[in-house]
Amino acid sequence: MAAYAVLGATSWGLTLASLLARAEAEVTVLTRSAAEADSVNARRGIARLPGLVLPPQVTCEPARSQPPGLAGLVVAVPAQHLRSSLPPGPGWRQLPVLSAAKGIEHGTNLRMSQVLAQEGWPAHLIAALSGPTLAGEVVQGLPAAAVVASSGDTAAAWQRALATPFFRLYTSQDITGLEFAGAVKNVVAIAAGAAAGLGFGANTIAAIVTRGLAEITRLGVALGARVDTFLGLAGVGDLTATCFSPISRNRRLGELLATGMSAGQALTAIGEAVEGASTAPVVLELGRLNGVDVPITAQVCAVLAGTTGVRDAMSELLTRQLKAESNGL
Amino acid sequence: MAAYAVLGATSWGLTLASLLARAEAEVTVLTRSAAEADSVNARRGIARLPGLVLPPQVTCEPARSQPPGLAGLVVAVPAQHLRSSLPPGPGWRQLPVLSAAKGIEHGTNLRMSQVLAQEGWPAHLIAALSGPTLAGEVVQGLPAAAVVASSGDTAAAWQRALATPFFRLYTSQDITGLEFAGAVKNVVAIAAGAAAGLGFGANTIAAIVTRGLAEITRLGVALGARVDTFLGLAGVGDLTATCFSPISRNRRLGELLATGMSAGQALTAIGEAVEGASTAPVVLELGRLNGVDVPITAQVCAVLAGTTGVRDAMSELLTRQLKAESNGL
Numbered sequence: 001m002a003a004y005a006v007l008g009a010t011s012w013g014l015t016l017a018s019l020l021a022r023a024e025a026e027v028t029v030l031t032r033s034a035a036e037a038d039s040v041n042a043r044r045g046i047a048r049l050p051g052l053v054l055p056p057q058v059t060c061e062p063a064r065s066q067p068p069g070l071a072g073l074v075v076a077v078p079a080q081h082l083r084s085s086l087p088p089g090p091g092w093r094q095l096p097v098l099s100a101a102k103g104i105e106h107g108t109n110l111r112m113s114q115v116l117a118q119e120g121w122p123a124h125l126i127a128a129l130s131g132p133t134l135a136g137e138v139v140q141g142l143p144a145a146a147v148v149a150s151s152g153d154t155a156a157a158w159q160r161a162l163a164t165p166f167f168r169l170y171t172s173q174d175i176t177g178l179e180f181a182g183a184v185k186n187v188v189a190i191a192a193g194a195a196a197g198l199g200f201g202a203n204t205i206a207a208i209v210t211r212g213l214a215e216i217t218r219l220g221v222a223l224g225a226r227v228d229t230f231l232g233l234a235g236v237g238d239l240t241a242t243c244f245s246p247i248s249r250n251r252r253l254g255e256l257l258a259t260g261m262s263a264g265q266a267l268t269a270i271g272e273a274v275e276g277a278s279t280a281p282v283v284l285e286l287g288r289l290n291g292v293d294v295p296i297t298a299q300v301c302a303v304l305a306g307t308t309g310v311r312d313a314m315s316e317l318l319t320r321q322l323k324a325e326s327n328g329l
Numbered sequence: 330m331a332a333y334a335v336l337g338a339t340s341w342g343l344t345l346a347s348l349l350a351r352a353e354a355e356v357t358v359l360t361r362s363a364a365e366a367d368s369v370n371a372r373r374g375i376a377r378l379p380g381l382v383l384p385p386q387v388t389c390e391p392a393r394s395q396p397p398g399l400a401g402l403v404v405a406v407p408a409q410h411l412r413s414s415l416p417p418g419p420g421w422r423q424l425p426v427l428s429a430a431k432g433i434e435h436g437t438n439l440r441m442s443q444v445l446a447q448e449g450w451p452a453h454l455i456a457a458l459s460g461p462t463l464a465g466e467v468v469q470g471l472p473a474a475a476v477v478a479s480s481g482d483t484a485a486a487w488q489r490a491l492a493t494p495f496f497r498l499y500t501s502q503d504i505t506g507l508e509f510a511g512a513v514k515n516v517v518a519i520a521a522g523a524a525a526g527l528g529f530g531a532n533t534i535a536a537i538v539t540r541g542l543a544e545i546t547r548l549g550v551a552l553g554a555r556v557d558t559f560l561g562l563a564g565v566g567d568l569t570a571t572c573f574s575p576i577s578r579n580r581r582l583g584e585l586l587a588t589g590m591s592a593g594q595a596l597t598a599i600g601e602a603v604e605g606a607s608t609a610p611v612v613l614e615l616g617r618l619n620g621v622d623v624p625i626t627a628q629v630c631a632v633l634a635g636t637t638g639v640r641d642a643m644s645e646l647l648t649r650q651l652k653a654e655s656n657g658l
Binding site: 209238 | 465467469497532535539566569576643
């Protein structure tokens with residue numbers, strides 16, 4: 001029986017642990033502390049993901065030692081904590097590693113696969129997972145499909161390890177595009193949530209999704225991604241699910257900002273990592289460095305910083321003087 | 330003051346009449362009968378669009394004579410009735426005409442702009458409108474953005490006539506792509522509605538949207554459309570709004586089919602034209618004639634014909650043996 005480790009007793013980490021276990025693997029979830037491990041082991045899940053009941057093959061323990069005989073490591077911690085959460089030691093660096101985090105690191109502007117490479121993993125062992133995969137739906141067994149990308153051949157191995165009849169996985173070689181799409185869509189979802197919070201409807205959100213897809217594609221292609229990744233599950237698929245689903249945390253942040261809360265108040269109210277809030281300033285910086293216009297990100301950053309109100313930001317976005325469409329191609 | 334005629338006292342036709350009137354035009358809505366005109370004139374709207382109150386500049390009358398001094402004609406009747414509803418006489422054929430119908434004609438496989446050309450309008454006077462524009466939201470003044478395409482220069486004139494601060498219009502020259510996207514997205518929305526009706530979530534609908542966008546793009550490009558149209562408001566924008574919004578009629582049809590109703594029962598229950606149901610067999614035929622794979626359309630057609638159940642069709646769509654993504658580019 002294969003064995004895997006999952007770093008992070010997060011909603012998504014535990015969901016992936018369950019999927020690995022369903023494919024008949026032993027799974028060790030690496031937690032931040034013994035107390036967290038005890039709590040998750042005892043309740044077989046976490047309060048914020050009520051649909052999840054961990055199968056018996058999944059056990060949690062603090063991330064101190066390397067379990068023997070592992071076939072791979074899944075990393076599912078918030079993007080800004082990924083580097084500091086990685087388990088120490090060269091043994092882990094010889095395992096295939098799958099990043100399931102969606103964000104870009106502050107200060108370095110690195111994608112998660114780039115952080116893993118800097119932290120000692122060889123490029124051919126690194127893969128990344130993305131797509132429309134709201135954890136609350138996946139744990140209920142509702143059908144979902146996602147993409148695993150790697151420059152080496154580990155994507156196919158992760159596909160075999162994680163896929164179930166209701167969780168379909170496709171492979172790709174465009175890890176750059178997959179990670180950019182997954183990171184930036186969370187920023188667009190904040191704008192979509194703000195529109196929903198102001199009482200706007202599907203027409204408005206669809207317009208933001210469309211402009212957001214163009215923004216993500218422009219930036220991603222400038223940074224070396226393949227355009228067709230943005231038209232796939234990790235691009236338009238993940239973007240639409242996150243922007244339209246009321247259970248998306250990033251969209252929820254936008255909804256709360258629209259009620260007049262400050263970013264700090266809204267993030268406290270949500271009580272979990274909201275990747276888009278951390279990623280937005282990095283995307284703005286990447287746009288500036290690469291000469292790519294990122295108008296949605298710029299407005300989201302201004303609202304998060306408190307320098308623009310939600311209504312003014314939305315008005316700026318919806319009334320830009322564009323006569324002919326330009327969709328990033 | 331400019332004057333326009335709108336053919337069709339439909340939800341969308343009356344919404345467009347209101348938008349034209351807001352830009353200070355006199356608008357005549359051409360109805361099927363004097364009784365229909367009297368009814369709409371008396372109640373200043375229609376029962377199925379409760380948010381609409383027609384402004385005084387809009388009056389309805391049966392489509393028998395040509396009002397003098399018109400600047401243009403908007404056609405907003407169901408696609409399958411467009412040809413038979415067109416007002417007779419050469420005078421109308423000298424006016425700029427804007428198709429606001431989203432469908433493809435049975436038997437001829439023609440888009441609405443092609444039907445208008447066959448019925449006597451010169452190509453340079455023909456334009457088409459599409460995008461994420463659920464009428465119930467537009468009449469509430471909720472922000473929306475859409476595209477007007479023409480091969481001549483009438484798109485810019487329609488942009489000036491119809492746009493308001495909350496209804497933004499962009500111009501395009503790809504009338505083929507705009508019309509295909511608008512027609513085929515209604516077929517995909519039936520599949521999305523079926524997924525929603527089976528209790529599936531945003532992950533599943535996002536996967537259908539992604540595969541649907543690839544299907545629309547493949548077919549459209551094979552038929553001469555520009556790929557970037559499918560990434561714009563008339564493509565991904567309209568597709569996402571229609572697939573995710575519970576007020577979309579096409580999605581509603583899918584939801585009802587998922588309850589076990591036959592197509593006939595579901596269409597009767599909705600009581601209005603559901604363009605996707607008429608368009609699906611035409612899209613299937615166009616796919617066959619052009620050697621383009623249209624798997625979502627094929628399953629929607631099978632369910633509508635009663636030869637496949639909704640669960641079997643969904644299972645077929647969600648478990649296709651695709652290992653690497655292919656997004657139509």
